[in-house]
Amino acid sequence: MFIQLDFESKEPIYIQLVQQIIEGIAKEQLLPGEALPSVRSLASDIGINLHTVNKAYQQLKQDGFILIHRQKGVVVNPDGVPHADEIYRDQVTAKLRPLIAESVCRKLNEDEFSKLCSQLFSEFTKKEGEK
Incomplete structure:
Protein backbone atom coordinates (compact mmCIF):
# COMPACT_ATOMS: atom_id res chain seq x y z
CA MET A 1 0.00 0.00 0.00
CA PHE A 2 1.40 3.36 -1.02
CA ILE A 3 0.62 6.20 1.42
CA GLN A 4 1.84 9.77 0.97
CA LEU A 5 1.16 12.11 3.86
CA ASP A 6 1.83 15.83 3.91
CA PHE A 7 3.01 16.64 7.42
CA GLU A 8 2.86 20.37 6.60
CA SER A 9 -0.81 20.25 5.56
CA LYS A 10 -3.61 21.84 7.57
CA GLU A 11 -5.51 18.57 7.06
CA PRO A 12 -5.08 16.25 10.07
CA ILE A 13 -2.87 13.20 9.43
CA TYR A 14 -5.65 10.72 10.22
CA ILE A 15 -7.94 12.40 7.66
CA GLN A 16 -5.19 12.23 5.04
CA LEU A 17 -4.75 8.54 5.84
CA VAL A 18 -8.49 7.89 5.56
CA GLN A 19 -8.60 9.70 2.22
CA GLN A 20 -5.57 7.81 0.85
CA ILE A 21 -7.10 4.44 1.74
CA ILE A 22 -10.46 5.41 0.23
CA GLU A 23 -8.62 6.50 -2.95
CA GLY A 24 -6.86 3.12 -3.03
CA ILE A 25 -10.22 1.36 -2.81
CA ALA A 26 -11.81 3.64 -5.42
CA LYS A 27 -8.95 3.04 -7.87
CA GLU A 28 -9.10 -0.71 -7.15
CA GLN A 29 -5.54 -0.69 -5.84
CA LEU A 30 -7.05 -2.16 -2.67
CA LEU A 31 -9.54 -4.93 -3.40
CA PRO A 32 -12.40 -6.32 -1.30
CA GLY A 33 -11.05 -8.80 1.24
CA GLU A 34 -7.47 -7.56 0.87
CA ALA A 35 -5.52 -7.30 4.12
CA LEU A 36 -4.23 -3.95 5.29
CA PRO A 37 -1.21 -3.53 7.58
CA SER A 38 -1.82 -3.73 11.31
CA VAL A 39 -2.10 -0.48 13.23
CA ARG A 40 1.40 -0.90 14.65
CA SER A 41 2.94 -1.93 11.35
CA LEU A 42 1.44 0.96 9.36
CA ALA A 43 2.32 3.49 12.06
CA SER A 44 5.90 2.25 12.06
CA ASP A 45 6.16 2.15 8.25
CA ILE A 46 5.02 5.75 7.75
CA GLY A 47 6.44 7.15 10.97
CA ILE A 48 3.30 8.28 12.76
CA ASN A 49 1.69 7.56 16.11
CA LEU A 50 -0.26 4.32 16.29
CA HIS A 51 -3.23 6.19 17.79
CA THR A 52 -3.41 8.22 14.56
CA VAL A 53 -3.62 5.03 12.48
CA ASN A 54 -6.15 3.57 14.90
CA LYS A 55 -8.32 6.69 14.59
CA ALA A 56 -8.18 6.45 10.78
CA TYR A 57 -9.03 2.74 10.82
CA GLN A 58 -11.94 3.33 13.20
CA GLN A 59 -13.32 6.02 10.88
CA LEU A 60 -12.97 3.70 7.87
CA LYS A 61 -14.68 0.90 9.80
CA GLN A 62 -17.53 3.20 10.82
CA ASP A 63 -18.02 4.26 7.20
CA GLY A 64 -18.03 0.65 5.96
CA PHE A 65 -14.75 0.67 4.03
CA ILE A 66 -12.91 -1.87 6.20
CA LEU A 67 -13.56 -4.61 8.72
CA ILE A 68 -11.40 -5.26 11.77
CA HIS A 69 -11.18 -8.91 12.91
CA ARG A 70 -9.34 -10.15 15.95
CA GLN A 71 -7.82 -13.10 14.07
CA LYS A 72 -7.75 -11.81 10.46
CA GLY A 73 -6.67 -8.26 11.23
CA VAL A 74 -7.76 -5.32 9.08
CA VAL A 75 -9.28 -6.05 5.66
CA VAL A 76 -11.01 -4.06 2.96
CA ASN A 77 -14.73 -4.82 3.32
CA PRO A 78 -15.16 -8.12 1.42
CA ASP A 79 -18.76 -7.18 0.55
CA GLY A 80 -17.62 -3.88 -0.95
CA VAL A 81 -18.41 -0.41 0.26
CA PRO A 82 -22.08 0.24 1.11
CA HIS A 83 -23.89 2.00 -1.73
CA ALA A 84 -24.93 5.65 -1.50
CA ASP A 85 -28.17 6.25 0.36
Missing part, protein backbone atom coordinates in the same frame (compact mmCIF):
# COMPACT_ATOMS: atom_id res chain seq x y z
CA GLU A 86 -30.08 9.40 1.28
CA ILE A 87 -27.89 10.02 4.35
CA TYR A 88 -24.74 9.79 2.23
CA ARG A 89 -26.23 12.14 -0.38
CA ASP A 90 -26.99 14.64 2.39
CA GLN A 91 -23.36 14.39 3.59
CA VAL A 92 -22.05 15.00 0.06
CA THR A 93 -24.32 18.04 -0.26
CA ALA A 94 -23.05 19.41 3.06
CA LYS A 95 -19.42 18.98 1.94
CA LEU A 96 -20.00 20.48 -1.52
CA ARG A 97 -21.94 23.53 -0.31
CA PRO A 98 -18.93 25.44 1.10
CA LEU A 99 -16.75 24.44 -1.90
CA ILE A 100 -19.33 25.79 -4.32
CA ALA A 101 -19.84 28.95 -2.26
CA GLU A 102 -16.09 29.62 -2.24
CA SER A 103 -15.89 28.86 -5.98
CA VAL A 104 -18.62 31.41 -6.66
CA CYS A 105 -16.79 34.00 -4.53
CA ARG A 106 -13.57 33.29 -6.45
CA LYS A 107 -15.38 33.62 -9.80
CA LEU A 108 -14.96 29.95 -10.77
CA ASN A 109 -18.03 29.40 -12.93
CA GLU A 110 -20.31 26.37 -12.93
CA ASP A 111 -18.83 24.93 -16.13
CA GLU A 112 -15.28 25.13 -14.73
CA PHE A 113 -16.39 23.60 -11.43
CA SER A 114 -18.25 20.81 -13.23
CA LYS A 115 -15.27 20.15 -15.48
CA LEU A 116 -12.98 19.79 -12.45
CA CYS A 117 -15.47 17.39 -10.86
CA SER A 118 -15.74 15.36 -14.06
CA GLN A 119 -11.96 15.12 -14.42
CA LEU A 120 -11.55 13.93 -10.84
CA PHE A 121 -14.45 11.50 -11.12
CA SER A 122 -12.98 9.93 -14.25
CA GLU A 123 -9.62 9.58 -12.49
CA PHE A 124 -11.29 7.21 -10.04
CA THR A 125 -13.53 5.35 -12.46
CA LYS A 126 -11.23 4.62 -15.39
CA LYS A 127 -9.58 1.23 -15.38
CA GLU A 128 -5.83 0.62 -15.36
CA GLY A 129 -4.38 1.20 -18.86
CA GLU A 130 -7.32 3.30 -20.13
CA LYS A 131 -6.70 6.80 -21.42
Whole structure:
Protein backbone atom coordinates (compact mmCIF):
# COMPACT_ATOMS: atom_id res chain seq x y z
CA MET A 1 0.00 0.00 0.00
CA PHE A 2 1.40 3.36 -1.02
CA ILE A 3 0.62 6.20 1.42
CA GLN A 4 1.84 9.77 0.97
CA LEU A 5 1.16 12.11 3.86
CA ASP A 6 1.83 15.83 3.91
CA PHE A 7 3.01 16.64 7.42
CA GLU A 8 2.86 20.37 6.60
CA SER A 9 -0.81 20.25 5.56
CA LYS A 10 -3.61 21.84 7.57
CA GLU A 11 -5.51 18.57 7.06
CA PRO A 12 -5.08 16.25 10.07
CA ILE A 13 -2.87 13.20 9.43
CA TYR A 14 -5.65 10.72 10.22
CA ILE A 15 -7.94 12.40 7.66
CA GLN A 16 -5.19 12.23 5.04
CA LEU A 17 -4.75 8.54 5.84
CA VAL A 18 -8.49 7.89 5.56
CA GLN A 19 -8.60 9.70 2.22
CA GLN A 20 -5.57 7.81 0.85
CA ILE A 21 -7.10 4.44 1.74
CA ILE A 22 -10.46 5.41 0.23
CA GLU A 23 -8.62 6.50 -2.95
CA GLY A 24 -6.86 3.12 -3.03
CA ILE A 25 -10.22 1.36 -2.81
CA ALA A 26 -11.81 3.64 -5.42
CA LYS A 27 -8.95 3.04 -7.87
CA GLU A 28 -9.10 -0.71 -7.15
CA GLN A 29 -5.54 -0.69 -5.84
CA LEU A 30 -7.05 -2.16 -2.67
CA LEU A 31 -9.54 -4.93 -3.40
CA PRO A 32 -12.40 -6.32 -1.30
CA GLY A 33 -11.05 -8.80 1.24
CA GLU A 34 -7.47 -7.56 0.87
CA ALA A 35 -5.52 -7.30 4.12
CA LEU A 36 -4.23 -3.95 5.29
CA PRO A 37 -1.21 -3.53 7.58
CA SER A 38 -1.82 -3.73 11.31
CA VAL A 39 -2.10 -0.48 13.23
CA ARG A 40 1.40 -0.90 14.65
CA SER A 41 2.94 -1.93 11.35
CA LEU A 42 1.44 0.96 9.36
CA ALA A 43 2.32 3.49 12.06
CA SER A 44 5.90 2.25 12.06
CA ASP A 45 6.16 2.15 8.25
CA ILE A 46 5.02 5.75 7.75
CA GLY A 47 6.44 7.15 10.97
CA ILE A 48 3.30 8.28 12.76
CA ASN A 49 1.69 7.56 16.11
CA LEU A 50 -0.26 4.32 16.29
CA HIS A 51 -3.23 6.19 17.79
CA THR A 52 -3.41 8.22 14.56
CA VAL A 53 -3.62 5.03 12.48
CA ASN A 54 -6.15 3.57 14.90
CA LYS A 55 -8.32 6.69 14.59
CA ALA A 56 -8.18 6.45 10.78
CA TYR A 57 -9.03 2.74 10.82
CA GLN A 58 -11.94 3.33 13.20
CA GLN A 59 -13.32 6.02 10.88
CA LEU A 60 -12.97 3.70 7.87
CA LYS A 61 -14.68 0.90 9.80
CA GLN A 62 -17.53 3.20 10.82
CA ASP A 63 -18.02 4.26 7.20
CA GLY A 64 -18.03 0.65 5.96
CA PHE A 65 -14.75 0.67 4.03
CA ILE A 66 -12.91 -1.87 6.20
CA LEU A 67 -13.56 -4.61 8.72
CA ILE A 68 -11.40 -5.26 11.77
CA HIS A 69 -11.18 -8.91 12.91
CA ARG A 70 -9.34 -10.15 15.95
CA GLN A 71 -7.82 -13.10 14.07
CA LYS A 72 -7.75 -11.81 10.46
CA GLY A 73 -6.67 -8.26 11.23
CA VAL A 74 -7.76 -5.32 9.08
CA VAL A 75 -9.28 -6.05 5.66
CA VAL A 76 -11.01 -4.06 2.96
CA ASN A 77 -14.73 -4.82 3.32
CA PRO A 78 -15.16 -8.12 1.42
CA ASP A 79 -18.76 -7.18 0.55
CA GLY A 80 -17.62 -3.88 -0.95
CA VAL A 81 -18.41 -0.41 0.26
CA PRO A 82 -22.08 0.24 1.11
CA HIS A 83 -23.89 2.00 -1.73
CA ALA A 84 -24.93 5.65 -1.50
CA ASP A 85 -28.17 6.25 0.36
CA GLU A 86 -30.08 9.40 1.28
CA ILE A 87 -27.89 10.02 4.35
CA TYR A 88 -24.74 9.79 2.23
CA ARG A 89 -26.23 12.14 -0.38
CA ASP A 90 -26.99 14.64 2.39
CA GLN A 91 -23.36 14.39 3.59
CA VAL A 92 -22.05 15.00 0.06
CA THR A 93 -24.32 18.04 -0.26
CA ALA A 94 -23.05 19.41 3.06
CA LYS A 95 -19.42 18.98 1.94
CA LEU A 96 -20.00 20.48 -1.52
CA ARG A 97 -21.94 23.53 -0.31
CA PRO A 98 -18.93 25.44 1.10
CA LEU A 99 -16.75 24.44 -1.90
CA ILE A 100 -19.33 25.79 -4.32
CA ALA A 101 -19.84 28.95 -2.26
CA GLU A 102 -16.09 29.62 -2.24
CA SER A 103 -15.89 28.86 -5.98
CA VAL A 104 -18.62 31.41 -6.66
CA CYS A 105 -16.79 34.00 -4.53
CA ARG A 106 -13.57 33.29 -6.45
CA LYS A 107 -15.38 33.62 -9.80
CA LEU A 108 -14.96 29.95 -10.77
CA ASN A 109 -18.03 29.40 -12.93
CA GLU A 110 -20.31 26.37 -12.93
CA ASP A 111 -18.83 24.93 -16.13
CA GLU A 112 -15.28 25.13 -14.73
CA PHE A 113 -16.39 23.60 -11.43
CA SER A 114 -18.25 20.81 -13.23
CA LYS A 115 -15.27 20.15 -15.48
CA LEU A 116 -12.98 19.79 -12.45
CA CYS A 117 -15.47 17.39 -10.86
CA SER A 118 -15.74 15.36 -14.06
CA GLN A 119 -11.96 15.12 -14.42
CA LEU A 120 -11.55 13.93 -10.84
CA PHE A 121 -14.45 11.50 -11.12
CA SER A 122 -12.98 9.93 -14.25
CA GLU A 123 -9.62 9.58 -12.49
CA PHE A 124 -11.29 7.21 -10.04
CA THR A 125 -13.53 5.35 -12.46
CA LYS A 126 -11.23 4.62 -15.39
CA LYS A 127 -9.58 1.23 -15.38
CA GLU A 128 -5.83 0.62 -15.36
CA GLY A 129 -4.38 1.20 -18.86
CA GLU A 130 -7.32 3.30 -20.13
CA LYS A 131 -6.70 6.80 -21.42
